[in-house]
Amino acid sequence: MLTLQNVVVRYGGIEALHGVSIEVPQSRAVAVIGANGAGKTTLAKSVMGLVRLTSGRVIFQGSDLGRLQTEARVRLGIGLVPEGRGLLPTLTVEENLLVGGHTQKTEIRSQLAHIYEEFPMLLPLRRRAARLLSGGELQMLAIGRALMARPRLLILDEPSMGLSPKAAGNVLEALQHLKHAGTTILLVEQNTNLAFEIADYVYVLETGNNVAEGTGEALTDSEFVRESYLGGV
Amino acid sequence: MSLFTTQIVNSLVLGGVYALLSISLTFLYSVSGVLQLAQADVMVVGAYCGYLTTLLVPNLVVGVLVGTLVTGLLGLAIYEGIFRWMRNSGHLILVAGLALSSLIEESLKVIFLSGHPVAYGQRVVGNGSSLGFQLLLLGLAVAIGAAFQIFLMRSRWGRALRATADDHETARLLGIPVNLMVRLSFVISSALAGGAGVLLAVIFQYITPFIGGQIEFTAVAVILFGGLGSIPGAIIGSFILATSQVFATTYLSSSYQDAITFGLIVLILVFRPKGLFSVSREVRA
Numbered sequence: 001m002l003t004l005q006n007v008v009v010r011y012g013g014i015e016a017l018h019g020v021s022i023e024v025p026q027s028r029a030v031a032v033i034g035a036n037g038a039g040k041t042t043l044a045k046s047v048m049g050l051v052r053l054t055s056g057r058v059i060f061q062g063s064d065l066g067r068l069q070t071e072a073r074v075r076l077g078i079g080l081v082p083e084g085r086g087l088l089p090t091l092t093v094e095e096n097l098l099v100g101g102h103t104q105k106t107e108i109r110s111q112l113a114h115i116y117e118e119f120p121m122l123l124p125l126r127r128r129a130a131r132l133l134s135g136g137e138l139q140m141l142a143i144g145r146a147l148m149a150r151p152r153l154l155i156l157d158e159p160s161m162g163l164s165p166k167a168a169g170n171v172l173e174a175l176q177h178l179k180h181a182g183t184t185i186l187l188v189e190q191n192t193n194l195a196f197e198i199a200d201y202v203y204v205l206e207t208g209n210n211v212a213e214g215t216g217e218a219l220t221d222s223e224f225v226r227e228s229y230l231g232g233v
Numbered sequence: 234m235s236l237f238t239t240q241i242v243n244s245l246v247l248g249g250v251y252a253l254l255s256i257s258l259t260f261l262y263s264v265s266g267v268l269q270l271a272q273a274d275v276m277v278v279g280a281y282c283g284y285l286t287t288l289l290v291p292n293l294v295v296g297v298l299v300g301t302l303v304t305g306l307l308g309l310a311i312y313e314g315i316f317r318w319m320r321n322s323g324h325l326i327l328v329a330g331l332a333l334s335s336l337i338e339e340s341l342k343v344i345f346l347s348g349h350p351v352a353y354g355q356r357v358v359g360n361g362s363s364l365g366f367q368l369l370l371l372g373l374a375v376a377i378g379a380a381f382q383i384f385l386m387r388s389r390w391g392r393a394l395r396a397t398a399d400d401h402e403t404a405r406l407l408g409i410p411v412n413l414m415v416r417l418s419f420v421i422s423s424a425l426a427g428g429a430g431v432l433l434a435v436i437f438q439y440i441t442p443f444i445g446g447q448i449e450f451t452a453v454a455v456i457l458f459g460g461l462g463s464i465p466g467a468i469i470g471s472f473i474l475a476t477s478q479v480f481a482t483t484y485l486s487s488s489y490q491d492a493i494t495f496g497l498i499v500l501i502l503v504f505r506p507k508g509l510f511s512v513s514r515e516v517r518a
Contacts, residue, residue: 074408103408
């Protein structure tokens with residue numbers, strides 16, 4: 001469904017991605033893991049057109065996205081839950097959800113009802129300003145809002161960042177539910193355990209380079225990955 | 234009606250008009266990040282449009298409609314001609330606003346009798362100081378403001394504008410065409426200012442190209458007082474400033490009017506630089 005071919009991104013004189021290639025098949029969950037500064041967020045932004053590629057290609061459902069605007073990519077069916085959730089603080093929970101469905105001209109209300117079914121904790125909060133929610137509630141809202149646009153591919157950038165173990169558990173549960181419902185997921189995570197729980201296939205980024213890839217099981221067997229990302233266990 | 238009651242009504246009417254202009258400025262700033270210092274001159278263009286319209290059709294509501302339509306288009310031209318090319322230009326945006334202000338003022342001087350005041354209210358409404366007429370003006374200001382508020386809060390595009398005001402990048406990620414929203418904010422805010430201009434000219438009962446300069450500082454004082462980006466702050470600030478000005482003019486001297494405006498700016502900048510009702514865009518968690 002999504003292919004990145006030799007993607008290079010340069011900010012000024014600094015190269016953040018040095019020719020990264022990944023593949024996300026339809027209805028599968030793929031994770032990209034790596035430490036801070038590995039280039040994970042840059043990779044997610046490059047798919048959304050928020051950063052310009054220096055070279056390489058981003059192909060979605062057979063079409064090269066080229067310099068397509070972010071808004072157009074959303075209309076094609078790509079959704080991103082950004083790092084830090086990207087909530088709209090002066091809007092209420094329900095307004096955040098409704099604005100998430102901006103690209104949908106019909107059946108917004110039925111999709112809203114569906115999101116409240118998926119994330120029932122949001123229903124009693126629907127009139128509350130987003131800036132007043134807890135971290136876990138915000139993350140659920142961010143995911144629910146991205147789903148309002150009915151994306152074919154959902155990208156999540158560090159969804160467990162800053163969450164309590166319980167809230168991170170709720171996020172894991174929500175992602176597993178989405179995966180079983182057939183949503184294609186690209187998870188960009190520092191939390192290796194979460195990534196391995198969800199993903200069918202994992203890429204490891206280090207300072208902008210793809211240094212390893214494989215299934216969770218295969219990577220767990222890799223000494224390099226165990227040493228670097230699983231605390232040597 | 235006693236003098237005191239009359240001045241309360243006058244304060245409400247003037248406050249309503251200041252509120253429209255201040256809302257237009259603070260809304261434009263929220264969505265586009267541009268503090269448009271020529272907005273009061275756009276308002277004056279609206280006033281002249283209303284004047285010309287009422288020469289043909291002596292009806293204030295028609296004057297307001299034409300004033301808002303023409304200034305809405307002017308707002309689009311201002312965006313496409315100037316501010317579209319000045320993204321991230323920092324303080325140069327303020328300079329561009331001042332230059333545009335002079336350009337509009339001088340153009341109006343050339344077009345309209347070297348800027349001599351033209352009488353306004355009398356031919357449209359007869360006795361412009363009657364209570365009924367004052368209430369009509371207040372009603373029009375409230376109707377325009379309420380329509381704008383309903384649009385922002387209830388419509389799909391209103392929510393998209395508010396999302397853009399909160400965060401451009403997040404708005405893009407939701408498929409909102411941010412550039413179109415910024416363009417739209419220029420159109421809507423200029424139309425609001427134009428409508429305010431027609432009403433203000435009727436209150437003053439004359440227009441000159443120079444009234445924009447006087448009003449501009451009032452509007453800036455109001456939005457600093459209320460907090461940049463805060464519509465409730467702009468409304469409350471407008472009524473407080475209008476009441477202060479009306480009562481100072483009545484019971485002291487008209488020369489105190491500007492002193493109050495500038496005094497308020499100084500007090501706000503010293504003691505509460507973010508204004509009384511600054512908008513929190515911080516997320517708690």
